[in-house]
Amino acid sequence: MNTFPSKYFEKNVNDFSNPDQVPAVGDIIFIKTPYIYDHVAIVLDAPVGQNYIRVLEQNVGNGDGRGYDDRVKISTYDYSKVLGWYHYKTPPATTVAIPHPVSLSSRRGKATVTNESKNIQDEIVEKAKKL
Numbered sequence: 001m002n003t004f005p006s007k008y009f010e011k012n013v014n015d016f017s018n019p020d021q022v023p024a025v026g027d028i029i030f031i032k033t034p035y036i037y038d039h040v041a042i043v044l045d046a047p048v049g050q051n052y053i054r055v056l057e058q059n060v061g062n063g064d065g066r067g068y069d070d071r072v073k074i075s076t077y078d079y080s081k082v083l084g085w086y087h088y089k090t091p092p093a094t095t096v097a098i099p100h101p102v103s104l105s106s107r108r109g110k111a112t113v114t115n116e117s118k119n120i121q122d123e124i125v126e127k128a129k130k131l
Contacts, residue, residue: 004028009086014079022046022053023085025125029055030083038083044074044129051078054129 004011009028015021023029023043031039041055058072 004086008089010089011084011086013084014082016079019049019051022048023082024087027085027087029053029085031055031077032081032083041075043085044125051080052076053079053082 012021012023012027023046025043025045027043027046029041029043031041033039039057039059041057043053044056045054054074054076056072057075
């Protein structure tokens with residue numbers, strides 16, 4: 001969790017005694033795993049005072065690229081597994097040109113994000129929440 005440049009990101013270590021300390025939507029979180037390496041995901045929802053967090057993640061399975069858990073998906077974790085997170089000090093650019101539509105999918109449905117959005121990050125988060 002120490003590899004992000006402090007020029008761009010604010011590091012937050014999870015304080016388990018403070019239920020009001022939660023990451024913001026879009027923050028990059030680090031989740032404890034039983035393996036040597038921990039897991040990285042992007043925050044979709046982190047309600048204050050609750051003991052869970054919803055994330056967009058990939059490569060949760062064994063990493064062979066063939067299992068259900070190896071694809072991009074939306075998951076829920078309890079805070080006991082969250083080691084900490086990084087928050088952008090400066091928001092990312094408000095417009096991003098993407099050459100092709102981006103597809104999001106979960107067991108509940110699919111969504112497509114096009115390059116017509118003025119704020120692609122917000123559009124991806126909003127469409128992912130609805131899946």
